[in-house]
Amino acid sequence: MKMIINGEKVNSSDEKVIQVLNPATQEVLDTVPSATPEDIQKAIQAAQGGKKVWGQTPLYERSTILKKYVKLLEEHKSELSKLECSETGKIIKECEGEVGTAAKIFTGFIERANHLCGEVMPDCQSECGKDLIFTRREPLGVIACIVPFNYPVELFFHKVAPALVMGNAVIIKPATDNPLTAIRLVELLLEAGVPKGAAQIVTGRGSVVGNHLIESHNINAVSLTGSTEVGIEVAERSSKYLHNVFLELGGNDAMIVLEDADIDFAVEETILGRITNTGQTCCATKRVIISNKVKEEFTEKLIKRLEKVKRGNPADYSTDIGCLISERAAIDIEKQVKHTIEQGAKCVYGGTRNKAFFEPAVLVDVTPDMDIAKDMEIFGPAIPIIGFDTEEEAIEIANAPIYGLHCGIVTKNTKTAINIASKIQVGNVVINGTGNYRHTDMAFGGTKMTGIGREGVQYTLEEMSNVKSYILKNIFN
Known part of the structure; x- marks a missing residue:
């Protein structure tokens, strides 16, 4: 399978690939491109255009497109489950449950976004008594979604769904060991009608893909699920540009x-x-x-x-x-x-x-x-x-x-x-x-060194959007 950059299925610029194995049988399932810095930069540039097109698309239109995507997920449930099973080693019953849950997750984010209202400030201060102040939630911009190997479908959607429904463009970095299902999920996103620059997937080693994404000033946020060690590195590298960072990390529960x-x-x-x-x-x-x-x-x-x-x-x-x-x-x-x-x-x-x-x-x-x-x-x-x-x-x-x-x-x-x-x-x-x-x-x-932020339908939409205040001065007599 190939990466998807600006709507095109592409190889890496140097033609290098990574083998994807079935861990249960050790057979080679497929290969994916090993992205170069040049490839990653192309994805970032495409996302800059994608964020404008998708961010300016009204929420009701985004919702309609994403509902089509949910329908495609349901239609392709068997295919996606078998693909995940083959590249992950997870039992097929759990894969089917994960894909089914993922569709519900996406639906939940769409429904919640359609009822996520702004606020109007009260006229409790005399010096602002004639002003109208209200808030809107607007996209952050481009979000790098770094998805782990253990739940490549469910955790894909806990990141990608809220990011897209709020009007952001996403660049997805799947796990190196099992990127195939994630690639297929992006193919279906484009099939549903998501603009080509708004959803891209770049494959390769985290030390190359992840680091180049994180260290770009054209990225606005990073959402990672991974180890605490990697999370600390992501936070350090992101600090140069003050990216919003959402980290779901280790645990010893x-x-x-x-x-x-x-x-x-x-x-x-x-x-x-x-x-x-x-x-x-x-x-x-x-x-x-x-x-x-x-x-x-x-x-x-x-x-x-x-x-x-x-x-x-x-x-x-x-x-x-x-x-x-x-x-x-x-x-x-x-x-x-x-x-x-x-x-x-x-x-x-x-x-x-x-x-x-x-x-x-x-x-x-x-x-x-x-x-x-x-x-x-x-x-x-x-x-x-x-x-x-x-x-x-x-x-x-x-x-x-x-x-x-x-x-x-x-x-x-x-x-x-x-x-x-x-x-x-x-x-x-x-x-x-x-x-x-x-x-x-x-x-x-979690708390302590388990990460930063919270994921969930009630919470992630707010984290993946920017609150902007609109002030109309002297609007009232």
């Missing part, structure tokens, strides 16, 4: 299981929180913090439940867990698990690797001073179990990392859960469930 919890339920929520997408989710439950009084029972039941999880071909509808995005990613997780064992933990289940497939690992005897209990985020199916004796101890362990995205609390006592939730330093807390949860309207994001 906890699920706190109290003594009175339904253990069978807690096990199922752990499976949901850690096995979904092979554990490659920013808000996945990456640490189980559990009362020592029920820790052994939980561990035994968790292992028995994991034995029923079907591994295998991601394209098979009976498969419960697929592979990681690449063999390289699986090797990294293998090293992290071995590091945790070297620090004193024991792996009582799984932990083996076969190319890009990694057997879910259950780690016990994990103590709060270990790296996995603090700042080491394992982006895969490893389940460290950390015991506690008091609620205060559980809160301290949960708050230890530099991150603060989500947290889950499992207990039959709602009052206790709410009180614990108020002391957890995160952006969202799920009561009686895994923190691996996202509603399209909620304010998704």
Whole structure:
């Protein structure tokens, strides 16, 4: 497949390509261009024209075009799901759910934008009593949307949908490992009627594409989902031009299981929180913090439940867990698990690797001073179990990392859960469930080094637009 710059499908200027592999089979699916600085500059120049055309298109016309796009998404659901499955290693059932959710996300942003009103200032100041002051929301301009590998469809739309509906032009940088679905999504945008300069996609290494986009004074904002390390670099590089920066970054989220919890339920929520997408989710439950009084029972039941999880071909509808995005990613997780064992933990289940497939690992005897209990985020199916004796101890362990995205609390006592939730330093807390949860309207994001800003239908439209005040002096007698 090719990049799309100014409505044209193009190769890189030096004809270099990057192979895209099926991580489950290691077969080459396709190639994509490895963009050069010259290619990126062409995309930026095209976006400058696109932002004028699209930004001056009335909202009701933009909405009509984007509704056509939603219809195309629904018509191509099967194609997009299969393509995502093949290049990501995510099981087909989850891919279908993601594409279906993406269409709903886009619809939500369109509907919200059509009811996003400005404000009229009250005449409460005598010196302004004859003036009429009102606000409008106008486009920021050009937004660089840097999309991660783990949810290449859903997170594409959490960035692209609000940007486009508010009249911005977008330049999309997909993940290097799985850019094919994103390219197809842009093709459909153009088919729906989005102007050629308003939606472009540039493929290649982040060190080239991402950096050149971010360091351009012709970019007005950057929206990134990625690691905290990359987020810090993006913020530093963007500071030269004071770009608006929206960052959804790392996490080492906890699920706190109290003594009175339904253990069978807690096990199922752990499976949901850690096995979904092979554990490659920013808000996945990456640490189980559990009362020592029920820790052994939980561990035994968790292992028995994991034995029923079907591994295998991601394209098979009976498969419960697929592979990681690449063999390289699986090797990294293998090293992290071995590091945790070297620090004193024991792996009582799984932990083996076969190319890009990694057997879910259950780690016990994990103590709060270990790296996995603090700042080491394992982006895969490893389940460290950390015991506690008091609620205060559980809160301290949960708050230890530099991150603060989500947290889950499992207990039959709602009052206790709410009180614990108020002391957890995160952006969202799920009561009686895994923190691996996202509603399209909620304010998704975290505290500390988990990022800057919030994503969600109720919030992102405002972040991706500029509030302008219009003042009509002496308009009243």
